[in-house]
Amino acid sequence: MGFFNMLLSLAAKGAVILFFLLLLAFLGYCLYIKRIHMKYDHIPGPPRHSFFLGHSPTFLQVMKEGKIIHDKFREWSEEYGPVYRTNVLHFVFICVTCPEATKEILMSPKYPKDKFLYKRLFNLFGQRFLGNGLVTAVDHDLWYKQRRIMDPAFSSLYLRGLMGTFNERAEKLMNKLSDIADSGTEAKMLHLVNCVTLDVIAKIAFGVDLDLLTNKSPFPEAIETCLKGMVFYIRDTLFEFNPKNRPFINEVKEACRLLRTTGARWIQDRKTAMQNGEDVPKDILTQIIKAASKEENMSKEDDEFMLDNFVTFFIAGQETTANQLGFCIMELARHPEILEKAKKEVDDVIGMKQEITYDDLGQLIYLSQVLKEVLRIYPTAPGTSRDVVEDMVIDGIHVPGGCTAFFSSYVTGRMEKFFKDPLTFDPERFHPDAPKPYYCYFPFALGPRSCLGQNFAQMEAKVVMAKLIQRFDFTLLPGETFEVLDTGTLRPKSGVLCSVRHRKYSK
Structure with a gap:
């Protein structure tokens, strides 16, 4: 009995010691946060909602109301100036709209991608997601090795050879729209272009025919689930600790597993075919495997990086382009005068021919302006961020x-100081003779870490839009809104529901 009492006494003392240790750790963390506040509070910024959570509750309230977080950033930029401070726990984020600082930080490799955000994208709720792929690799040497492997697959010579696939997949969409026009049913344009862009990336990058306009696939839903999970994982620091969220978290993890196991299977099948001397598609996957085989010191971790980039391309190569196309259709439908000008150019350059060539794309100058203006108002990947390791001066x-440092092309693209009447859709802003925006327009980021696939994406978007304008008249259905949905990327909230009719040509 005495021994048992002694154990209880020791346990009680241990609990007291543990309590005081936790209390000391808590007080130490409080002092650390206070020190961080004192270090950065000379920088203008909105009042913190919470000592610990900083501005995180504000972000969550914006999300709860279904609003765009970047509109809040724009509001704060107008109120607090070209550099202002926000806090989340002990992290400090400097939101920057100063063009000179944007140029300095984004154009230089000495400012790495920020560890807070991109480490969160390594996995979602413990399940590896984008890992250390091209988008998320923070270490410059690790990123550069991968970029060197990927570059040949996105050279201008290689991209020219993709025109056949762009045309073929866009034709499938035209056939689908023809059926819709004949039947008089509504066209869910965002869904349709999502199918096309996912078909394109699956075929061009990985040699797989999904044919989503006629076949069902788990991939679109898996991608959407991952993106939703990504938003909560990044913006709500307490989300994963709420038991009510466990079912959704499990869905996100399962979606991540689906993408990665599919990618692993496709990559291994291709490697096996190449080792056996079989004929394989000359697609991006083959290019990457060939380039990787020439690298020295390739390891199992490099294979994991290849899988990271599979998921990256599968999502980034589809989602952002589809959203750009959705916004483009929406804006052309609400601006008939701009649509007529685009029609005239397409008729002059393409005429009635079915196959669009690479040289044709270069002549579709006004359509390029339209697509650029779409990305000014609706940058589908709206922001990027970098770590500021050393002291610097921004706007005094x-x-x-x-x-x-956080940069939002959505914010700068909608500010009067950079673009006159910024909410007016005006492709003339990007006329070849118009002054170029000075480091306030960066829908694909800037500098060495800019988007590798931006030329790929814009070629694809131009082929789809040119064929759509060439073949069909489209109008938005009554009640369609022009609201934006924030799922990490930006997309048309209403889905761009249209009525579609065959174009009538005068004889």
């Missing part, structure tokens, strides 16, 4: 090192 304000 001293910014101590150790924080993260």
Whole structure:
């Protein structure tokens, strides 16, 4: 009995010691947060909602109301100036709209991608997601090795050879729209272009025919689930600790597993075929495997990186282009005068021919302006961020090192100081003779870490839009809104529901 009492006494003392240790750790963390506040609070910024959570509750309220977080950033930029501070726990984010600082930070390799955000994208709720792929790799040497492997698959010579696939997949969409026009049913344009862009990336990158306009697939839903999970994982620091969210978290993890196991199977099948000397498609996957085989010191981790990039291409190569196309159709439908000008150019350049060539794309100058203007108002990947390691001065304000600089092309694209009447859709802003925006327009980011696939994406978008304009008249259905849905990427909230009719040509 005495021994048992002694154990209880020791346990009680241990609990007391543990309590005081936790209390000391808590007080130490409080002092650390206070020190961070004192270090950065000379920088203008909105009042914190919470000592610990900083501005995170504000972000969550915006999400709860179904609004766009970047509109809040724009509001704060107008109120607090070209550099202002936000806080989440002990992290400090400096939101920047100053063009000179944007140029300095984004164009230089000495500012790495920020560890807070991109480490969160390594996995979602413990399940590996984008890993250390091209988008998320923070270490410059690791990123550069992968970029060197990927570059040949996105050279201008290689991209020219993709025109056949762009045309073929866009034709499938035209056939689908023809059926819709004949039947008089509504066209869910965002869904349709999502199918096409996912078909394109699956075929061009991985040699797989999904044919989503006629076949069902788990991939679109898996991608959407991953993106939703990504938003909560990044913006709500307590989301994963709420038991009510467990079923959704499990769905996100399962969606991640589906994408990665599919990718692993496709990659291994291709490697086996190449080792056996079989004929394989000359697609991006083959290019990547060939380039990787020439690298020295390739390891199992490099194979994992290849899988990371599979998921990256599968999502980034489809989602953002589909959303751009959706916004483009929406804006052309609400601006008939701009649509007529685009029609005239397409008629002059393409005429009635079915196969669009690479040289044709270069002559579709006004359509390029339209697509650029779409990305000004609706940058589908709206922001990027970098770590500021050393002290610097931005617009006369001293910014101590150790924080993260955040840049939003959505914010700068909608500010009067950079674009006159910024909410007016006007493709003439991007006329070849118009002055070029000075580091306030960067829908594909800037500098060495800019999007590798931007030329690929814009070629694809131009082929789809040119064929659509060539063949069909489209109008938005009554009640369609022009609201934007924030799922990490930006997309038309209403789905762009249209009535579609065959174009009538005068004889």
